[in-house]
Amino acid sequence: MTDETKKKINAKYERELLHGERFWPDSLFKDAIVALGIFIFLVLLATFVGVHDSPKADPSDTSYVPRPEWYFLFLFKFLALYGQIPVFGKIEWVATVLIPGIAIGLLTLLPFIDKSPQRYYAKRAMPIAIMTIMVLGMVLLTMTADVPTVAADGSGLLGNLQTVAGLIVPSLAYIAFVGMAYTLKENAVRAIAWTTALAAALMIGFTAATLALYQPAAVAVIEIPTTLADQIVAGQDLYSVHCVECHGDDGKVEEITGVEGLEGKKISIISSKDVLYTVNDASMAEIIAYGRPDSGMNPFGKAYNPEGLTRSEIDYVVTFMRYTWDDRFEAPYIAPLYPPLAEGEVPSYSVHIEPIVKRYCISCHRPGKDNNNYLMTSYEELLTTGDNASHNLISNDPTSYLLQVIQQIPITDPASGEELIGVMPPNKALKPEIVEVFVRWVQAGMPK
Amino acid sequence: MRSTLWQKLFSWLDERLGLNDAYKNLLDRPEPKGNWWNTLGSASLFLFILQAVTGIFLTVYYTPSPDHAYDSIQYIMTEVQFGWLVRGIHHWSASLMVIVVFIHMLRVFFTASYKYPRELTWLIGIGLLLLTVGMGFTGYLLPWHQMAYWATTVGTQIAGSVPFAGEFILKSLRGGPDLSALTLQRFFAAHIWILPALLVALIGVHLYLIIRHGESHFPDKED
Ligand code: HEM
Numbered sequence: 222m223t224d225e226t227k228k229k230i231n232a233k234y235e236r237e238l239l240h241g242e243r244f245w246p247d248s249l250f251k252d253a254i255v256a257l258g259i260f261i262f263l264v265l266l267a268t269f270v271g272v273h274d275s276p277k278a279d280p281s282d283t284s285y286v287p288r289p290e291w292y293f294l295f296l297f298k299f300l301a302l303y304g305q306i307p308v309f310g311k312i313e314w315v316a317t318v319l320i321p322g323i324a325i326g327l328l329t330l331l332p333f334i335d336k337s338p339q340r341y342y343a344k345r346a347m348p349i350a351i352m353t354i355m356v357l358g359m360v361l362l363t364m365t366a367d368v369p370t371v372a373a374d375g376s377g378l379l380g381n382l383q384t385v386a387g388l389i390v391p392s393l394a395y396i397a398f399v400g401m402a403y404t405l406k407e408n409a410v411r412a413i414a415w416t417t418a419l420a421a422a423l424m425i426g427f428t429a430a431t432l433a434l435y436q437p438a439a440v441a442v443i444e445i446p447t448t449l450a451d452q453i454v455a456g457q458d459l460y461s462v463h464c465v466e467c468h469g470d471d472g473k474v475e476e477i478t479g480v481e482g483l484e485g486k487k488i489s490i491i492s493s494k495d496v497l498y499t500v501n502d503a504s505m506a507e508i509i510a511y512g513r514p515d516s517g518m519n520p521f522g523k524a525y526n527p528e529g530l531t532r533s534e535i536d537y538v539v540t541f542m543r544y545t546w547d548d549r550f551e552a553p554y555i556a557p558l559y560p561p562l563a564e565g566e567v568p569s570y571s572v573h574i575e576p577i578v579k580r581y582c583i584s585c586h587r588p589g590k591d592n593n594n595y596l597m598t599s600y601e602e603l604l605t606t607g608d609n610a611s612h613n614l615i616s617n618d619p620t621s622y623l624l625q626v627i628q629q630i631p632i633t634d635p636a637s638g639e640e641l642i643g644v645m646p647p648n649k650a651l652k653p654e655i656v657e658v659f660v661r662w663v664q665a666g667m668p669k
Numbered sequence: 670m671r672s673t674l675w676q677k678l679f680s681w682l683d684e685r686l687g688l689n690d691a692y693k694n695l696l697d698r699p700e701p702k703g704n705w706w707n708t709l710g711s712a713s714l715f716l717f718i719l720q721a722v723t724g725i726f727l728t729v730y731y732t733p734s735p736d737h738a739y740d741s742i743q744y745i746m747t748e749v750q751f752g753w754l755v756r757g758i759h760h761w762s763a764s765l766m767v768i769v770v771f772i773h774m775l776r777v778f779f780t781a782s783y784k785y786p787r788e789l790t791w792l793i794g795i796g797l798l799l800l801t802v803g804m805g806f807t808g809y810l811l812p813w814h815q816m817a818y819w820a821t822t823v824g825t826q827i828a829g830s831v832p833f834a835g836e837f838i839l840k841s842l843r844g845g846p847d848l849s850a851l852t853l854q855r856f857f858a859a860h861i862w863i864l865p866a867l868l869v870a871l872i873g874v875h876l877y878l879i880i881r882h883g884e885s886h887f888p889d890k891e892d
Contacts, residue, residue: 222785230785237701237886245696248703248884252711259712259765260719267757272746277739278818280848287819290809292767292802300827317830329795331778332788340781340888352778448747503736533739 226338274445277533281524294366295359296321301370302362302384324355346413347402351395357421358391361428368435379431386427394420446537449544450553456541458579459534463521465584469649472546479647481591483517492546505539506532559658567665568658570600577655578603581646593642600669609642616666624663627651694880701886706780709773710879713797716766717868720804723759724861731811733857735850738813763805770801781892782885790878793871800868807860813853821856822848 242248279285289297303309303316327334335348342349365387370380397416401409446455461470467483468474472492477483489496500508509530510522521529530538544552558580559573568574578586578597586597595607607613609632612622622632626645634641644650662668672680683689730749732741745752774794777783783791810821825848829839844851 227785233891234701234883234886238699238883241699241701241886242703244698244700244884248700248707249696251703251705252708252715255705255708255712256715259715259769263719263758263761263765264754266761267754270757270761271753272757272760275812275814275816278735278813278815280818282815285815285819287823288816289820289824290805291764292805293824297823314830314832314835317827318832325795325799329792332783332791335781335784338784340784340892341890342779342888343890345781349779352775356775447743536740 222336222338230338274447276445276531277536279523279532281522282531291363291366295362298362298366298383298387302380302387305370305380305384306388343410346410347398350398350413350417353417354391354394354420354424357424358387361424362387365428365431367437368431379435382427382431382434386424386431390420390423390427445533448553449540450555452537452540453544453552453555454541455534456537456539457545459530459538460541461580462584462587463530464538465581465646466590467518470581470646471649472542473649477517479585479591479643486517488516491542494548497542497547502539502543505542506535509535509538561654562658562661567668568662570603570662570667570669573658574603574662575600577658581651581655585646604667614663614667617664619660619663621663624660627656627659698880698883700884703884704887706776707884709769709776713766713770713773714872714876716762716769717872719762720759720766721865723755723762726755727759728861733811733853735813735853738811738853742812763808767801767805770798774798780885780887786882787878787885790875790882793875793878796871797868797875800864800871804860804864804868807856807864810853810856811860818848821852825852 288294299320300313300316303320304311304313309315331348335345337344339345365383368379368383370383371377372379394416398413401412401416405412446452464472466480467477467488468491473490475487475490477486477488491497508518510520511525512518512520514520520526521535523529523531544550558576559568562568562573582597584590586592586595588596593608595610595613596602604614609622614623615621622642623645625632626642627650629644629650631640631644632642633639679688727745730741730745730752732738742756745756747753777791777794806821806824810817825839825842828842829835831838840846842852842855843849844855
């Protein structure tokens, strides 16, 4: 740039200043309004949207599908699309390092590449067109971030549409820009503007088609317990499912009964001071994760047991144990397991029976356990499974096997006098009010 | 001439601090006719300051260890008075800052404000953009939840795909072959000391250059 041009630029700037504004108060006033608006917007977001919860990190849970911060999504999408290109797509670093590196490099050196003193928009069609397509591409790639490149049924249609929108159209547009700038020179502005508009329309169109064709699979929403009370309840549910069969619902079991291979095994009372005072939270979590394989407790950490517990879940169990049994901790208010029954009220499966079964029975009555094939994980299973399915639950019949066994009456084979079904739960009788709920429920014909 | 106590105090301070000079040089500057697009730079600055203030509050309770990071965040969200608000603002403001800084960059690009004499301002600006994204990347890991853990695993893997140096970059980011307590400690140090220090320094130079050259005017047909 010659000194001549520099002088001209500075002179023009001085002229602009003459009919301009003052930094204080004119510009600062606008700045302050924007800052205030942003602040209010953020407070509203924090109050009404909050921060999305996710469970605690679990290095052993490799099934987790990673999802970067949203402003990196476009890069991930770009990588995925690039990976579809034959041959070149296999050289990963071209997409992860080379292309982003070139883009950032060009952006950094921009003032030294675009050295012409011209600033008016129409005189800069080329850089503006390149940037517009680039930013549009980033936005559209972010929008399609969740659309897979290969559909569940193996069809590549979605992937092809995305490749056209995200890679092919922009590349063709860039080639056209360069071509036009060289052939048309000064007259290229119009051509470039039209090409940009056309490319943008195509990119938006193909992206819209992708989004319209894509049916997202329903995702299960996982509730994450955040308050202490919720964590204790979550821990209790997990404890009921995984630990009750050996340690009993109050952790007081000294001798295991009704568990295959461990019958009669003497164990320490895990709700006693002996255990709770000597084992701190970290070691407790470790015992649960690694188990006590030598003495018969299997590991529960996801790394050793695919059906086991995640890190958060193990923490909830420990929290539950502390706040329920350890007299040094004071538990917060916790809602009762099921709403207490009023005089003459009829209990239902979903409100009363399900939570009770979940806490007291399901640890043994689920697939893969010794339970006479009696599964209790749903209403249908409760009514129809089991070796003695036809006897377990009979509408308004007090001799239903289930009612007998929970009232401490074992079922014996009338022919041989042998015990068929022991009392339930095997290790500790249910509280009378819970038995009452079952009795009334059967009386009423087992309503759902 | 009689002067009030305030005037005396002001002139005493002015003699020593140069308040009047500061006013003339910093605030009472002429600018070309601007519009709302010109507020994006100061909005970036505002968001940065907001992040610093809320971030300092968060470090009071946050513990950068794999065993306690998650729980300390839960504690902030449920037990600490207004902890949810402070974390909520820090969380959303982080995303907003990336957007605002990016749009600020776009506005400077479209008005060609990076040209003579503001080339250096642009160069520093790119540094600021990269640092802002770096803040987002390092901050994302700190809550140590599943999303953070696996996103960072993949993110560092990508950095590890650099030919030849990849292995070294991956290990220095993670502090070992895998994500561990070291990674968290490292990201924490970067997030609260290294990157903010660089940001403050670069913002200082950025602002100095803006005052030195003045805000550019919106180009017209003559430019
Ligand atoms: C933490 C991030 C940033 C902060 C706090 C910041 C702050 C500011 C402020 C307060 C201004 C003056 C007001 C305005 O024009 O909006 C400004 C102008 C400017 N910024 Fe930034 N900025 C940041 C990032 C960037 C980036 C990413 C770029 C571009 C790569 C950039 C390039 C410029 C340029 C060239 C100017 C002069 C504009 C003109 O004179 O018209 N800045 N910045």
